[in-house]
Amino acid sequence: MTTELSGNAALSGDAALSGNYIAAIDQGTTSSRCIIFGADGRIVAVDQQEHSQIFPQPGWVEHDAAEIWTRVQSVVRGALEKAGLTRDDIRAIGITNQRETTVLWDKNTGKPVHNALVWQDTRTEALCRELGRNVGQDRFRRETGLPLASYFAGPKIRWLLDNVEGLRERAEAGDILFGTMDTWVIWNLTGGVNGGKHVTDVTNASRTMLMNLETLAWDEKIASSMGVPLNVLPEIRSSAEVYGHAVGDLAGVPVASALGDQQAALFGQTCFSEGEAKSTYGTGTFLLLNTGEKIVNSYHGLLTTVGYRIGDQAPVYALEGSIAVTGSLVQWLRDQLGIISTAAEIETLANTVEDNGGAYFVPAFSGLFAPYWRSDARGVIAGLTRYVTKGHLARAVLEATAWQTREVVDAMEKDSGVTLTALKVDGGMTSNNLLMQNIADVLNAPVERPYVAETTALGAAYAAGLAVGFWPDLDTLRANWHRAAEWTPRMDEATREREYKKWLKAVERTMGWVEEDEQN
Amino acid sequence: MPGPIQSLSRAAAIMRLLAGGERRLGLSEVATSLDLAKGTAHGILRTLQMEGFVEQDPESGKYQLGAELLRLGQSYLDVHELRARALVWADDLARASGETVYLGVLHQQGVLIVHHVFRPDDTRQVLEVGSMQPLHSTALGKVLLAYDPVARGELGDTALEAYTSRTLTDLTDIDAECALIRERGWADSIEETWEGVASIGALIQDRRRNPVGAVCISGAVERVCEDGFVRPSLVASVRSAARAISRDLGAGRF
Secondary structure, three states: OHHHHHOOOOOOOOOOOOOOEEEEEEEOOOEEEEEEEOOOOOEEEEEEEEOOOEOOOOOOOEEOHHHHHHHHHHHHHHHHHHHOOOHHHEEEEEEEEOOOOEEEEEOOOOOEOOOEEOOOOOOOHHHHHHHOOOOOOOOOHHHHOOOOOOOOHHHHHHHHHHHOOOHHHHHHOOOEEEEOHHHHHHHHHOOOOOOOOOEEEHHHHOOOOOEEOOOOEEOHHHHHHHOOOHHHOOEEEOOEEEEEEOOHHHOOOEEEEEEEHHHHHHHHOOOOOOOOEEEEEOOOEEEEEEEEOOOOOOOOOOEEEEEEOEOOOOOEEEEEEEEOOOHHHHHHHHHHHOOOOOOOHHHHHHOOOOOOOOOEEEOOEOEEOOOOOEOOOOOEEEOOOOOOOHHHHHHHHHHHHHHHHHHHHHHHHHHHOOOOOOEEEEOHHHHOHHHHHHHHHHHOOOEEEEOOOOHHHHHHHHHHHHHOOOOOOHHHHHHHOOEEEEEOOOOOHHHHHHHHHHHHHHHHOOOOOOOHHHOO | OOOOOHHHHHHHHHHHHHHOOOOOEOHHHHHHHHOOOHHHHHHHHHHHHHOOOEEEOOOOOOEEEOHHHHHHHOOOOOHHHHHHHHHHHHHHHHHHHOOEEEEEEEEOOEEEEEEEEOOOOOOOOOOOOOOEEEOOOOHHHHHHHHHOHHHHHHHOOOOOOOOOOOOOOOHHHHHHHHHHHHHHOOEEEEOOOOOOEEEEEEEEEOOOOOEEEEEEEEEEHHHHEEOOEEOHHHHHHHHHHHHHHHHHHOOOOO
16 A cells, blocks of 8 residues: 555655644534644544634525634644644645635735635525526536535536626636535645645545546536636545645645545545435434445435545545434524433433324425425424323434435435445534443444544545555554444334334425425 | 522522623622622622633623623533534544444443444444433443433432342442442443443543543453452543543533
8 A cells, every 4th residue: 555655746856754743623513622632542632713704695605715724723732732732743634625615816926816615605506596597506517426516516616607797807817726524624734826736635635626536636517517617627636645845833744635624524434435425413414335346326315426436446426415413403403493401311301201202203394405405394293192292392402313314214225225234424423322322223233333423524634644655554453443332123124114114204204395486 | 308508599699680681780880789798799790600600801801791690501522512513533542442432422321332433344233313322331321421410310229130140239349349430530330331341531621620521442252351459550541531522621612
């Protein structure tokens, strides 16, 4: 593995070979963090700072990219201080980031030309419909693995070029650079206007709708249909190689990895083999299944994406299914209904009863996502009787996350032909014991939680450490993964099938709620 | 039988007065309403303020009921909240010590396991969340006995079971052990419940320093002990995890 890496300058001898630590920068949706890891993958220090969320109008979400860069510099300094380390102790820097969030900046001044458009921002919905022409949202799916949806970066670039005065001319003149947050951080970290590297990695590029999954290069036809000039786009590189060296607080340290946050979690969970999957349970949930070197087209509403690529090795692909409402349903119960006072109390309440009492809660708050994609659906609580208590509702809330996981896993199995043997989990909701047991029960597969929930930052650190030879190979990383808890299925087959049927019936009842004429 | 304590009665009257509707009252209003000298009313209000039962608006100087009263009404700590907050520290303790970690709380006459982190050797282990351990023979139980008077009360007069030849079954011995635990700040249990198993536990406290639970590591005697005593380095790890969890519980609700 090290010999394979030497081909792309990873081991060219310019790395500070003395460092015993890897720094990971996790540029997230609400905050930026820097976490410093030791050789055994244990956390040495963390620093974190939030940045402002800007909401210019309903559905629009922006970040100030300049503020983000300031925060990133500050957390790097903070983490070093807390750890009592200097740049000489840091062997490499890895980057992981909120995906799809789009910034354009002037390469001569280094200043963003507009606030970054965040992945949740829906202003490109109409544009996406228009781009679908007569084909619809799957117009670019074969090449990019993605449906035309407002999350992805390509249409966001187009929106900026169309709506910021004079921007298209400046872009065509070659003065404007595009980046997702990995690109923005790396460009600044490696010098900015003074020779900063304008690069992205395959995982982030795979979320632009502009990269061809087969060739891992920008697709000129799609870029042209989307009205995005190729000269604004960064160079696409692997996820683990030395892109350049830092200036500033970490001067001289190799910048050696970039991975979108969910792909980084897949890497941090060491899902390196085909058929291995991870699920991150936060406000929403993201499930990624490693499909090896195969590009699996989804016919069941999943996304096809690049999992990671190490140096010049073959890329590893993944299927991705996201669940919009999981932890946020618990928050809804806490904040909107006031049935519980902290998120953790949901488990206490759910434990006051034996089962769901016949109640099913489908939280299709803004429609149904994978595998249905029905924007006309709205949430329902089905099966209510006089017997149902708030304890039963709490159960139904937790079961909703479990059943939605099951639906995504089913879709993955249908698309890929792979049967899931175990699910590796991380994220805040893994502290909910009842939920984790419930997921094992409805999947009929063990659910495993590793030590250290920070799998996202760990993934970026792992990739960077591999690139500079800090860790020799994937097996060493695998040996760092330890099971902190495991939930094994306890539900009998008949119950599982009966309950699943009821759940699916409840899902049916959400559909068609919003009439066509009230869609917007 | 002595009569009621006057200042407590007056404090109760002040709180009732402040509870009467959504209002803030100034010092003279309180004093006049209750027919108290201003100095007396002020002394009581200040004391109540120090305890958090009354708050003073910094601008108007008026008084209102404090947040502490609310907390009194819902003072118990949800065990799932405890688990959520302890998760990171329990993981780290397991990795640092190489042993199994348990978190326990008092439940009826025993210790309820509310969190369990596997020993980091990837052997088959079964999650024991929800199971019970005895109070008088485990490190978790002995920590609770030493610090929580309610736990000590639960032991009652019933005969205590001897699980091994090392189990303490005499209440006098147990009380002496508890005094030692309080003095040094941690408990151990070497083959007192299970042959071949030793554990080290320390107390978890909430923001008002109430005992809410205990954390322990548990493992083979050969690894946890050295020359018949538990290893000091492991004791230090357990105590530092207990302090970290307690600190996080003091961070307030989210």
